[in-house]
Amino acid sequence: MIEPKRKAPSSTVTGEILGTVSTKRRKPEPTAIVIFGALGDLSGRKLAPALYNLMVDQSLTDPTVIIGVSRGTMSSPQAFAEQLKPRVAEFSRQKLDPAAWEKFASMLDFVGGEFSDDATFVALKARLDAAKAKGTNGNRVFYLSVPPSVFPLILEKLEKHKLIDRAVQKPGTPGCRVIVEKPFGRDLASARQLNEMIGKYQDESQIYRIDHYLGKETVQNILVLRFGNSIFEPLWNRNHVEFVEITAAETIGIEGRGSFYEQTGVVRDIIQNHLLQVMSLVTMEVPASFAADDIRDEKSQVLRSVRPLTLNDVANHCVRGQYRTYREEQGVPEESQTPTFAAMRFMIDSWRWQGVPFYLRAGKKLAERLTEVSIHFKSVPLVLFKEEAAGSVLQPAVLTLRIQPHEGISLRFVAKVPGENINVGNVIMEMTYADAFNRPIAEAYERLLLDCMRGDATLFNRRDSVDRAWELIQPVLQVWEATPGVHIYEDGSGGPPAADEMMGREGFSWRELLPAK
Numbered sequence: 482m483i484e485p486k487r488k489a490p491s492s493t494v495t496g497e498i499l500g501t502v503s504t505k506r507r508k509p510e511p512t513a514i515v516i517f518g519a520l521g522d523l524s525g526r527k528l529a530p531a532l533y534n535l536m537v538d539q540s541l542t543d544p545t546v547i548i549g550v551s552r553g554t555m556s557s558p559q560a561f562a563e564q565l566k567p568r569v570a571e572f573s574r575q576k577l578d579p580a581a582w583e584k585f586a587s588m589l590d591f592v593g594g595e596f597s598d599d600a601t602f603v604a605l606k607a608r609l610d611a612a613k614a615k616g617t618n619g620n621r622v623f624y625l626s627v628p629p630s631v632f633p634l635i636l637e638k639l640e641k642h643k644l645i646d647r648a649v650q651k652p653g654t655p656g657c658r659v660i661v662e663k664p665f666g667r668d669l670a671s672a673r674q675l676n677e678m679i680g681k682y683q684d685e686s687q688i689y690r691i692d693h694y695l696g697k698e699t700v701q702n703i704l705v706l707r708f709g710n711s712i713f714e715p716l717w718n719r720n721h722v723e724f725v726e727i728t729a730a731e732t733i734g735i736e737g738r739g740s741f742y743e744q745t746g747v748v749r750d751i752i753q754n755h756l757l758q759v760m761s762l763v764t765m766e767v768p769a770s771f772a773a774d775d776i777r778d779e780k781s782q783v784l785r786s787v788r789p790l791t792l793n794d795v796a797n798h799c800v801r802g803q804y805r806t807y808r809e810e811q812g813v814p815e816e817s818q819t820p821t822f823a824a825m826r827f828m829i830d831s832w833r834w835q836g837v838p839f840y841l842r843a844g845k846k847l848a849e850r851l852t853e854v855s856i857h858f859k860s861v862p863l864v865l866f867k868e869e870a871a872g873s874v875l876q877p878a879v880l881t882l883r884i885q886p887h888e889g890i891s892l893r894f895v896a897k898v899p900g901e902n903i904n905v906g907n908v909i910m911e912m913t914y915a916d917a918f919n920r921p922i923a924e925a926y927e928r929l930l931l932d933c934m935r936g937d938a939t940l941f942n943r944r945d946s947v948d949r950a951w952e953l954i955q956p957v958l959q960v961w962e963a964t965p966g967v968h969i970y971e972d973g974s975g976g977p978p979a980a981d982e983m984m985g986r987e988g989f990s991w992r993e994l995l996p997a998k
């Protein structure tokens with residue numbers, strides 16, 4: 482078989498913007514956004530740059546007020562702005578422009594103090610009242626960018642000081658919403674407790690559980706690709722799909738977050754949320770509409786159809802790995818068994834997917850940074866040109882949804898190599914967003930913050946699907962935490978060979994991870 486050369490894809494299609502499929506995007510109401518943990522890493526790396534970009538793109542409505550709340554004695558908005566400026570300069574998608582920064586800095590406010598201290602919330606209330614007087618009309622979003630252990634304390638104080646009230650969100654009334662960061666619990670029991678606890682303070686329509694993967698353009702495009710084209714849907718089932726592979730490979734390690742990662746591991750960090758969410762978008766049925774609950778109903782439904790893993794499945798269809806230098810990281814014990822790599826197989830008991838294996842793989846310190854979904858189609862039933870193509874094995878078609886990097890879609894299929902003989906070769910048809918639409922791709926947090934301000938929960942996780950995702954990975958966590966057996970893999974490799982063997986036993990192989998040249 483003649484193989485095409487692998488190179489960074491460039492598009493062979495041109496995009497034409499046809500308008501929005503869903504409802505017309507409206508601008509958010511003027512809003513006060515309160516960030517708890519405002520001096521933390523997420524705030525500087527993702528939230529502030531996202532809000533800055535939204536402001537530059539004129540996606541926010543004046544007045545939008547951003548109030549940071551953090552422990553410590555710092556109290557002035559100017560000091561807060563000074564802290565954020567270098568982070569925004571480093572992580573913003575768009576270059577920091579002095580005039581734009583001035584405007585952004587004027588939107589910032591800050592409250593410093595302990596979360597257990599009523600005085601912090603008295604000060605916050607004063608800031609929120611001032612924002613309301615400016616024109617935010619009581620619309621407020623509370624972003625809990627703090628460990629889940631602090632949620633109860635903050636919510637209790639917010640309620641005590643009448644900053645939140647539990648009510649079904651209705652159009653035309655001031656929005657009061659809470660954004661909760663992952664990890665949403667650390668197992669099924671703690672996630673349920675957390676849901677119960679938050680549910681005491683906020684109605685489900687006020688709770689925005691964030692999974693930033695759902696804000697990625699390429700993840701959203703899964704639905705448009707599937708339901709905006711008639712050519713894929715007839716093939717999107719057990720009759721035509723052999724197996725599906727979903728990979729989230731990173732080249733970075735744990736980036737100094739040793740003690741956090743020891744509590745988390747790759748299954749909680751990536752598979753329970755990001756990868757199961759992507760899998761649900763790939764496998765869900767056609768929703769009744771693009772409305773938040775119609776989409777979330779179908780995602781939840783397909784997760785309910787995922788077959789629970791048995792102990793036998795965990796032993797035979799799940800592999801854990803740890804990169805060789807992980808135990809040298811700060812905060813990691815010498816005998817740590819925490820997986821930094823996991824591969825597992827899920828089956829879905831539904832008419833559409835019965836018998837089709839879904840292989841999920843995620844890991845750190847791997848050879849290549851790559852997140853993608855590959856739909857491997859079945860082989861042709863009969864090779865007609867066997868003689869002519871002697872010696873070559875016809876490879877089935879693969880449709881790859883590249884979530885990152887080189888965001889796009891590619892289709893691999895076989896074609897005749899020009900010449901008098903019938904030689905066959907693989908060809909790859911590529912589409913990349915950058916070339917097709919010539920538009921910058923917004924960061925996931927930009928989209929998600931904007932949607933929350935608009936009161937659109939489509940891209941946020943509903944309680945039932947978070948619960949189900951924990952149920953699904955619970956057996957893996959239980960077995961792996963009770964028994965040692967992590968496979969060590971080399972930094973910068975393709976992961977532990979045991980993961981390849983697991984796929985190999987079923988006659989398949991993972992997409993190879995190649996180091997960047």
Ligand code: BG6
Nearest residue numbers: 663693694731750751755852885
């Ligand atoms: C986060 C994880 O949710 O996702 C990190 O906690 C991981 O460990 C990150 O590095 C990956 O996100 P992205 O958008 O870079 O793929």
